[in-house]
Amino acid sequence: MILQRIFALALLAVCAALAVMAWPYQAAFSYEPVGPRAYPLLMLGLMGLALLYLAFRPTPIVRGEDEPELDRETLNKIGLCVALLLVFAATFESLGFIISSILVGVPMARLYGGRWSSSALIVGLMSIALYVLFDRVMDVPLPLGLLDVVEN
Amino acid sequence: MDTLSYLGQGFGVALSPYNLVTALSGTLIGTVVGLLPGLGPINGVALLIPIAFALGLPPESALILLAAVYLGCEYGGRISSILLNIPGEASTVMTTLDGYPMARQGLAGVALSLSAWSSFIGAFIATCGMVLFAPLLAKWAIAFGPAEYFVLMVFAIVALGGMAGDKPLKTFIAALIGLFLSSVGIDANSGVYRFTGDSVHLADGIQFVVLVLGLFSISEILLLLEKTHHGHEAVKATGRMLFNLKEAASVFVVNIRCGLLGFIMGVLPGAGATLASAVAYMTEKRLAGASGKFGKGDARGLAAPETAIGASCCGALVPMLTLGVPGSGTTAVMIGALTLYNITPGPLLFEQQPDIVWGLIASLFIANIMLVILNIPMIRIFTRILAVPNWALVPVIAIITAIGVYAVHATTFDLFLMVGIGIMGYILRKLDFPLSPILLGFILGGLMEQNLRRALSISNGALDILWSSPISLAVWAVTALMLALPLIRIWRRRVLQRRALANV
Numbered sequence: 001m002i003l004q005r006i007f008a009l010a011l012l013a014v015c016a017a018l019a020v021m022a023w024p025y026q027a028a029f030s031y032e033p034v035g036p037r038a039y040p041l042l043m044l045g046l047m048g049l050a051l052l053y054l055a056f057r058p059t060p061i062v063r064g065e066d067e068p069e070l071d072r073e074t075l076n077k078i079g080l081c082v083a084l085l086l087v088f089a090a091t092f093e094s095l096g097f098i099i100s101s102i103l104v105g106v107p108m109a110r111l112y113g114g115r116w117s118s119s120a121l122i123v124g125l126m127s128i129a130l131y132v133l134f135d136r137v138m139d140v141p142l143p144l145g146l147l148d149v150v151e152n
Numbered sequence: 153m154d155t156l157s158y159l160g161q162g163f164g165v166a167l168s169p170y171n172l173v174t175a176l177s178g179t180l181i182g183t184v185v186g187l188l189p190g191l192g193p194i195n196g197v198a199l200l201i202p203i204a205f206a207l208g209l210p211p212e213s214a215l216i217l218l219a220a221v222y223l224g225c226e227y228g229g230r231i232s233s234i235l236l237n238i239p240g241e242a243s244t245v246m247t248t249l250d251g252y253p254m255a256r257q258g259l260a261g262v263a264l265s266l267s268a269w270s271s272f273i274g275a276f277i278a279t280c281g282m283v284l285f286a287p288l289l290a291k292w293a294i295a296f297g298p299a300e301y302f303v304l305m306v307f308a309i310v311a312l313g314g315m316a317g318d319k320p321l322k323t324f325i326a327a328l329i330g331l332f333l334s335s336v337g338i339d340a341n342s343g344v345y346r347f348t349g350d351s352v353h354l355a356d357g358i359q360f361v362v363l364v365l366g367l368f369s370i371s372e373i374l375l376l377l378e379k380t381h382h383g384h385e386a387v388k389a390t391g392r393m394l395f396n397l398k399e400a401a402s403v404f405v406v407n408i409r410c411g412l413l414g415f416i417m418g419v420l421p422g423a424g425a426t427l428a429s430a431v432a433y434m435t436e437k438r439l440a441g442a443s444g445k446f447g448k449g450d451a452r453g454l455a456a457p458e459t460a461i462g463a464s465c466c467g468a469l470v471p472m473l474t475l476g477v478p479g480s481g482t483t484a485v486m487i488g489a490l491t492l493y494n495i496t497p498g499p500l501l502f503e504q505q506p507d508i509v510w511g512l513i514a515s516l517f518i519a520n521i522m523l524v525i526l527n528i529p530m531i532r533i534f535t536r537i538l539a540v541p542n543w544a545l546v547p548v549i550a551i552i553t554a555i556g557v558y559a560v561h562a563t564t565f566d567l568f569l570m571v572g573i574g575i576m577g578y579i580l581r582k583l584d585f586p587l588s589p590i591l592l593g594f595i596l597g598g599l600m601e602q603n604l605r606r607a608l609s610i611s612n613g614a615l616d617i618l619w620s621s622p623i624s625l626a627v628w629a630v631t632a633l634m635l636a637l638p639l640i641r642i643w644r645r646r647v648l649q650r651r652a653l654a655n656v
Contacts, residue, residue, distance in 0.1 A: 007583055018332075018347065027342030032605055033613030036339040036346060039601040040332060047328040050321060059319060061584040070378070070582075077377045082575060085370065088554060089567035101554075105547035111377070114543030122544045130551060140206040140559045 004058035012051045019044045077111055084108050096145020097135075101127040155287055162510025166518055171216050171511070174209070175519050178217040179526060182224020187232055187537050188545060189376065191369070193225035193482045194588070198364040199552060201489045202559035211493045212508045216515040218489055219469075222482055223275070223519050226425070226465055227268065227527075230458065231534055234263050243425035243461050246433040250446060250453030257449050259392075261531065266395040268527045270407055270455040274462030275520045277411030278418060282470050282513060286502075289474040293499035296475075298606035299617045303624040305600040307631045308421040308477050312589050320638040322585045330593020331600065333358055341605060353565040360488035362557050362566050363573060363594060367587050369553040370574020373546055375581065394528060403455035406436055414460035418467020424480040425461045425468075432460035466516055473497055473509055476599065481588030484595040 022044070025037040084104050091100040102124055109119035134140040165171060185196035197218050204214040226243070233244040234251035247267065254263040296304070309327050336347045337357030348354040410432040417428035436456040437446045446453045468479040476498035478484035490497055495505065502509055557570050577587060611617035619625055 004583055007579070021347060025339075025344050025346055027339075027344055032341065032609040034605045034608045036342045036344040039604065040335045040346065043328055043332040043335070043597075047325060047332065050325045050328065054321060054325065059321065059584070061582075074378050078374050078578075081374060081377055082571065085373075085550065085571045085574070086568070088550070089564055089571055092554065092558065092567055093564050097555075101547075101551045105551060108547045108550060109543045112541075112543035112546050114541070119543060119547075123547050126548050127551065130548075130555065134203075134555055134559075138203060138207055140203065140555065141562065142555065142558065 001058050001060075004061070005055050008051045008055035008058070012048055012055065015044045015048045015051065019048075081108065081111060084111075093143045094145060096147050097142040098127050098131050098144075099146055101130075155283060158287075158506055158510045159283060159514065161506065162512075162514035163517075165212055165507050165511030166216065166514035171213055171515065172518070174213045174217045175220045175515050176522055178220025179224040179227075179519050179522050182221035182226075183228040183231075183523075183526070183530075183534065184224075184537060185221070186225035186228020186230075187534060188228075188540070188549075189232070189238070189542070191225075191372070191549065192229065193222050194364060194485055194591070195368045195372075195553075196221050196225045197482055197485045197489070198361055198368070199556045201361055201485070201492060202556050204489070205492055206559055211490075211495060211505075212511045214489065214493065215486070215508060215512050216519075218486055219512055219516060220519040220522075222486070223465065223516070223523060226461060227271065227523050228534075230267050230271075231264065231531075232538060234267065234454075235260060235535060236538060243429050244457075245426075246429040246457035247454065247461075249433065250448075250450050253447070253449035254451070254454060259449070261392055262395045262399065263454055264531060265524075265527055266399060266403070266451060267454055267458040268524045269395065269400065270403065270410075270458040271462030272520045272524050273407040274411040274414050274459035274464075275466050275516065277408070278415040278463040278466035279513060279516050279520075281412075281415045282466060286470050286474050286509075286513075289470065290499040290502040293475050295623065296499075297621070298603040298610065300621060300623045300627070301603040302600060302607055303618060303627045303631070304475065304477060305596050305603070307627050307634070308596060309589075309593065310631050310634045311421045312592060319584065319586070322583075323589050326580070326585050326587065327589040327593040330590035330595075331597040332593075333363070333590075334594045334597025335601065340602070351565075353561075353563060353569075358569070358594075359557075359560050359566060360485075360491075360594070361560050362570050364485055364488070364591060365553050365557055366570040366573030367577040367590060369549060370570060371577035371581055371587075373550055374574065374578045376542055376546060379542075399451055403451050406452045406455045407459045410436065410456045410459040411463045414463030415467040417460070418464030418479060419470045421471060421477060421479045425464045428460040428464040429457035432456040462520075469512075469516075473501060473512075474499060478592055478595055481591050484588070484591045487595050 019041060022037050022040045025035070025040075027035050084107060088100055088104040091103065095103065102120075105123035105127065106116075106119050109123055110116065114122075131142055135142045166175070181200070182193075182196055185191045185199075186193065200218060200221055204217055209217065229239070229244045230247055230251075233239045233248040234255050237248050237252040239245045239248050251263050251267065254260070309324075309331070312323055312327055334357070336354060338345055338348075338355050345355060413432055413435070414425075414428045417431065418424070433453060433456050436452055437444065440446060440450070440452060444450050444452060465482075468483045471477045471479045472483040472487060476487065476496060478487050487497055495501070495508070553570070554567060557566050558564075560566065580587065580590075607617050608615070619628055
């Protein structure tokens with residue numbers, strides 16, 4: 001309940017900030033009666049009203065039976081997983097697709113309970129296979145990064 | 153008669169060897185994607201958009217591929233719910249109720265093939281309905297001006313909340329988030345940069361694929377971390393693989409009834425497969441009365457939700473093709489795909505590009521037949537896929553998701569944005585917000601704003617154009633009814649509670 005209130009108020013603050021951001025949006029010259037700011041302001045306003053209501057009267061959260069309570073350990077895991085995904089995004093171009101997906105994929109497999117050796121094997125093979133499949137067979141360009149040297 | 157000749161033309165398109173192969177690979181990919189935990193039709197279709205584009209598929213083949221994947225995903229979800237008792241997604245919850253008991257009784261093969269057959273009949277009924285009604289609706293939709301379109305979209309959004317049942321407020325907030333997000337980027341009418349924070353990457357707006365994959369794939373990856381339990385033993389599919397005539401005949405009436413019901417529910421915006429399957433199951437259970445053994449492996453309890461799902465999936469394509477208004481999360485994704493090809497779905501699509509529309513309708517028939525045929529020899533292989541552990545699966549899903557996002561614009565900014573949206577999606581999910589209204593809002597938002605502005609330009613700023621025509625008045629009336637629906641439901645529940653208290 002309390003989490004929901006905090007969330008509603010936080011999102012409300014974001015809405016307010018966005019509305020302030022939208023206020024100066026005006027077309028230099030215009031042929032139409034409705035400018036570029038009316039629609040976003042309308043949406044933000046409606047969202048604000050709904051969020052206010054939610055903050056005062058939060059609705060109960062229904063939890064599935066296979067969904068355990070969040071404990072510290074799971075939260076740590078989720079934090080780690082997000083960090084890994086960010087590392088993936090950051091190194092995708094500089095290190096190249098194959099290296100960065102192995103770098104991120106192996107610890108991620110560990111996070112979900114795989115053993116080092118089998119994780120390394122599967123992720124390694126899959127990154128190379130996916131690179132060949134997408135870049136070579138299907139013409140979706142993927143960065144080679146550091147491995148550029150090997151190719152030339 | 154026109155319709156029939158168009159349909160023939162459509163079969164000509166769909167039966168070309170190239171498109172047949174496309175449909176076959178689509179159904180296979182879809183089945184596998186639907187089987188895997190954490191991937192549903194929305195992710196499956198979204199992941200294939202950039203790939204279909206990169207492969208240079210012509211638009212009709214791309215649409216056939218996406219529709220085949222859609223049907224395949226629904227089918228794949230069924231396998232895990234019947235054999236594992238784990239519904240792959242919300243719509244297949246009802247299938248587990250009687251499907252899993254049937255599998256436990258050694259009728260796994262029968263249950264699977266019967267569900268495929270039911271779904272086929274449902275889809276068949278819905279496709280016939282589509283052939284009959286879609287051109288009529290398209291003809292009628294031409295009378296829609298910007299004001300009517302705006303009202304129709306308001307209706308679509310409100311219907312989402314009204315149908316969603318227990319959490320109308322959260323559905324409404326989610327839809328508003330989507331509606332707002334669609335305004336990010338350069339404004340097409342005035343050239344003003346909105347909410348871009350001076351970033352070049354946002355000038356074009358948030359990419360649809362990035363939003364979908366962030367919301368659904370990334371948040372699902374994070375959600376899978378919580379589910380630590382392992383070792384679900386799949387029921388072995390042995391013995392008879394195909395249902396016999398007697399079994400098919402015993403559910404035939406159920407098939408017809410639920411097919412019609414599912415089609416109607418599919419056409420209505422916001423209702424979708426989840427609600428259709430639930431209503432179908434409940435109705436059949438009530439009709440069967442004491443004679444049924446629902447919940448203990450009654451074939452009718454399996455056939456009812458499956459027929460309804462099959463029918464509503466095809467039914468959802470009707471508003472998408474004729475009005476350009478998506479009825480479900482997956483059809484919203486398909487509209488996103490069409491806009492990549494510069495095709496605007498709507499009434500004119502039937503006149504300008506009949507090949508696409510009728511080719512798609514014909515390929516729905518074909519993809520459904522393929523699914524029934526594929527089912528029998530492939531079941532053993534599909535059940536193996538169910539045994540893939542999460543640790544091997546999740547990194548691969550993450551990598552493929554990143555490829556899909558990177559393929560759109562080839563910038564790492566999109567990858568960061570996807571992770572950000574994924575975290576947001578995870579938080580929203582934990583707080584019990586539904587996610588597909590965000591998608592629908594995002595798709596409808598751009599159209600809604602354009603139509604509102606166009607309407608008000610016509611009237612020179614006077615608001616009464618929004619309720620001046622009979623069409624818009626009628627739609628407003630239905631919208632008001634939808635708004636009242638959750639309130640009525642709450643009121644009725646209260647009355648029932650009070651009565652129960654009084655009896656005690």
